[in-house]
Amino acid sequence: MEVWPRIEAMVEAHGACALVSVVSAVGSTPREAGTCMIVRPDGAFHGTIGGGALEWQALARAQAMLARAERATMLVDQVLGPDLGQCCGGRVALAIETFDRRDRTEIAALAAAERAGPFGTAIDRPAGGRTVRRILKPGAAPAAGMAGERFGERPPSILLFGAGHVGRALVLALAPLPFRVVWCDSRPGAFPAAIPANVTTTAASADAVLAAAPAGAEVLVMTHSHALDLDIVEAALMCAPVAGVGLIGSATKRARFARQLAGRGVPASRIAALRCPLGLPGIGGKEPPVIAAAIAAECLLIAEARTKAAVAPVRGRRPTRSRSS
Structure with missing residues (x-):
C-alpha cells in the first residue's frame, strides 16, 4: 500500500492524520508485521491491520490521539485472545503515531523516496517520544539495536492485452487487488472513460510494451483478433522478464x-x-464478470506461489496465519 504520499495528501487536505503500524506479529494473526493503516481525524481510513476488535480499538486510539494533538508515539501490545476476545490466538504489537503540518518536511522526503521506488528506513521509538526515521541508502541495513521498515514495495505487474468485454471486466476485478496493471489496446476509443487507480493504459505496440516489462510480469492476452493474440503470445513467451503467459480461449x-x-x-x-x-477450473460461467473473477483468482494464486518460492530459501518455512479473525 502507498503510505507516505497518502500521508502527505491527507495532511494537506485534513491538517493531520495518524499512522497505525503492525510492529510485530507472533502466532496466528490477521496481518503480518509491516502492515499499516492511515487514519484521518474524522475516522475515515485507508488500509487495514486485519479488522475485528484489534482494528476497531486502534482506530479509536488513533482518533483520540488526533483529537488531543498528541505527538508521542503510542505502543500497544495485545494478545488477541485474552485481550480482545479474538480467536486468532496470536500476539500483535502496534505503533500509533500522528502527523500534522509541522511534519511537512519529513513527510515530503519520505513521500519522494517512496515515489522513487522501494526503500528502507532505520527507526527509533524512544519511550514517551516521537518515532525518528532515517532513510537508508540502497542495500543498507539499520544499525545494531535499531529497527527497520520497508516502504514502496511494488506489487506484481500484469500486462493485459485487449480491452474487450472480458478485458474490461478483468480490470474491474483486479482494481482492489495488489497488482499493477498495464492495459494495452491500440484501437481508438478502446478504453472506458474511468480507469482504476492501479491501471495504466497504453496504445503502444506489444513489442514496445514487452520491451519495458518489469521482471516477473504476468502477460494475459485477450485481444479482438486471434492473429494478434498469436503474435503477442509468441513475443511474450520469448521475452525474458515475463514470468508467465496466459491466453483466453479453449483447449x-x-x-x-x-x-x-x-x-x-x-x-x-x-x-x-x-x-x-485461463482462470480457476470448475467455474463454468461464460459471462465476462464470471470469467474475470476466475482469472483474477488464478492471478492471486500464481502471485502468492511465486512470493513463497522467492522467500523460502531466505527465510525458511513461513508461519501459518489466518486471513481474518
Missing part, C-alpha cells in the same frame, strides 16, 4: 496455437508454459 485454441508457435520456431519448453484456458 482447442491452445492446441492450434501450440502447433503454430512450433512452426514459428518457439521452443517446446516455452510453448508448454502457455496457460490456456
Whole structure:
C-alpha cells in the first residue's frame, strides 16, 4: 500500500492524520508485521491491520490521539485472545503515531523516496517520544539495536492485452487487488472513460510494451483478433522478464496455437508454459464478470506461489496465519 504520499495528501487536505503500524506479529494473526493503516481525524481510513476488535480499538486510539494533538508515539501490545476476545490466538504489537503540518518536511522526503521506488528506513521509538526515521541508502541495513521498515514495495505487474468485454471486466476485478496493471489496446476509443487507480493504459505496440516489462510480469492476452493474440503470445513467451503467459480461449485454441508457435520456431519448453484456458477450473460461467473473477483468482494464486518460492530459501518455512479473525 502507498503510505507516505497518502500521508502527505491527507495532511494537506485534513491538517493531520495518524499512522497505525503492525510492529510485530507472533502466532496466528490477521496481518503480518509491516502492515499499516492511515487514519484521518474524522475516522475515515485507508488500509487495514486485519479488522475485528484489534482494528476497531486502534482506530479509536488513533482518533483520540488526533483529537488531543498528541505527538508521542503510542505502543500497544495485545494478545488477541485474552485481550480482545479474538480467536486468532496470536500476539500483535502496534505503533500509533500522528502527523500534522509541522511534519511537512519529513513527510515530503519520505513521500519522494517512496515515489522513487522501494526503500528502507532505520527507526527509533524512544519511550514517551516521537518515532525518528532515517532513510537508508540502497542495500543498507539499520544499525545494531535499531529497527527497520520497508516502504514502496511494488506489487506484481500484469500486462493485459485487449480491452474487450472480458478485458474490461478483468480490470474491474483486479482494481482492489495488489497488482499493477498495464492495459494495452491500440484501437481508438478502446478504453472506458474511468480507469482504476492501479491501471495504466497504453496504445503502444506489444513489442514496445514487452520491451519495458518489469521482471516477473504476468502477460494475459485477450485481444479482438486471434492473429494478434498469436503474435503477442509468441513475443511474450520469448521475452525474458515475463514470468508467465496466459491466453483466453479453449483447449482447442491452445492446441492450434501450440502447433503454430512450433512452426514459428518457439521452443517446446516455452510453448508448454502457455496457460490456456485461463482462470480457476470448475467455474463454468461464460459471462465476462464470471470469467474475470476466475482469472483474477488464478492471478492471486500464481502471485502468492511465486512470493513463497522467492522467500523460502531466505527465510525458511513461513508461519501459518489466518486471513481474518
